[in-house]
Amino acid sequence: MPVFHEFFAGGGMVRAGLGAGWTCAFANDFDPRKAESYVRNWGAEALRVGDVAEVAPDMVPGRADLAWASFPCQDLSLAGAGAGLAGGRSGAFYPFWRVIDGLAAQGRAPRIVAVENVVGTLTSAGGADFRAICETFLGHGYRPGALVIDAALFTPQSRPRLFVIGFRGAPDPALTAPRPEGPFHAAGLVRAVDALPAALREALVWWRLPPPPPRATTLADILEDDPSDAPWRTPEHTARLLSLMAPAHRARVEAAAATGARMAGCVYRRTRRDETGARIQRAEIRFDGLAGCLRTPGGGSSRQTLLVVEGRDVRSRLLSAREMARLMGLPDGYRLPARLSDACHLTGDGVAVDVVAHLRAALFEPMLAAAPAGALQSVA
Secondary structure (H helix, E strand, O other), X not given: OOEEEEEOOOOOHHHHHHOOOOEEEEEEEOOHHHHHHHHHHHOOOOEEEOOHHHOOHHHOOOOOOEEEEOOOOOOOOOOOOOOHHHOOOHHHHHHHHHHHHHHHHOOOOOOEEEEEEEHHHHOHHHHHHHHHHHHHHHHOOOEEEEEEEEHHHOOOEXXXXXXXXXXXXXXXXXXXXXXXXXXXXXXXXXXXXXXXXXXXXXXXEEEOOOOOOOOOOOHHHHOOOXXXXXXXXXXXXXXXXXXXXOHHHHHHHHHHHHHOOEEEEEEEEEEEEOOOOOEEEEEXXXXXXXXXXXXXXXXXXXXXXXXXXXXXXXXXXXXXXXXXXXXXXXXXXXXXXXXXXXXXXXXXXXXXXXXXXXXXXXHHHHHHHHOOHHHOOOOO
16 A cells, blocks of 8 residues: 655645545644644544654654645745745745655655645746756656646636656656646646756656546535525625626626526626726626635635526625535545634645545556566666
């Protein structure tokens, strides 16, 4: 049974995605609120709560087949302050690698290292942060490749994320492509790789990852009828929301009503300029079956507004905690925090479970099967 270590573990969404066929030997997160959710769902045996900078290699048992790190995104996000890997939060990337380096010095280097973050990482610091990430992988003996995967392929949430995955040894040629291909090598990723120095660019691989089956669910499918933590708003409140829409967006609501079907859309408040140039608040609606990217309370509006249209009946409310969990691919049996703000923080900071499951089945397990542990060599 493969073994993994999960750094910046949050509520254990990577553990959920890897599934019962993988063993978690070590998990770490510095946030005690997230740790409570982790323990509530997975138990405390593997978890160490505290800053990754305080994790010594001797605290991490055994040799992992996979070390996963969804390190903090605040300094890399396009909505952030732009400090990048030099920032106090996203800079936790480097203490994580000090642990990996210490494990390698003891002959216990993980066979695979995967890091996950926002796609803003590709352009942060003018591309210097993405370059530093790739150089760090190579400097520690891992052949890296990058993927951009949108959770919308799996669940009805628009959530593109960057995944850099490194293998310690020569990767199976069947798992790599000679050039970018498929839905996971987005144009922005290709541009970022093309901007790397030639020697570094040539050292990277393009992981070959098959696309998943077409997504079968829409936003309407994951909604609760009457969630206690997201009551339906008054007709007057909904009317006020509609009044903030420009004609093109009101037309979308009318078109949804004309279908007679139950249509669910997410409303986003924007500041726009009117015909005189004055700045006014607008409400903008999308009926593409997707929620927008979930955020933490500290990353902007963490709870999106729903507009549900059934014929002439139009209702509005916020997303519930369980709906946010479903958008992250968590099963309904997953125990959420009692406080709604903690649930927003947990889901907004997480990695989509279905994305991890796809990586496990299509990449991680084939990688491990193709190269016996004793045959692995460093590429450094």
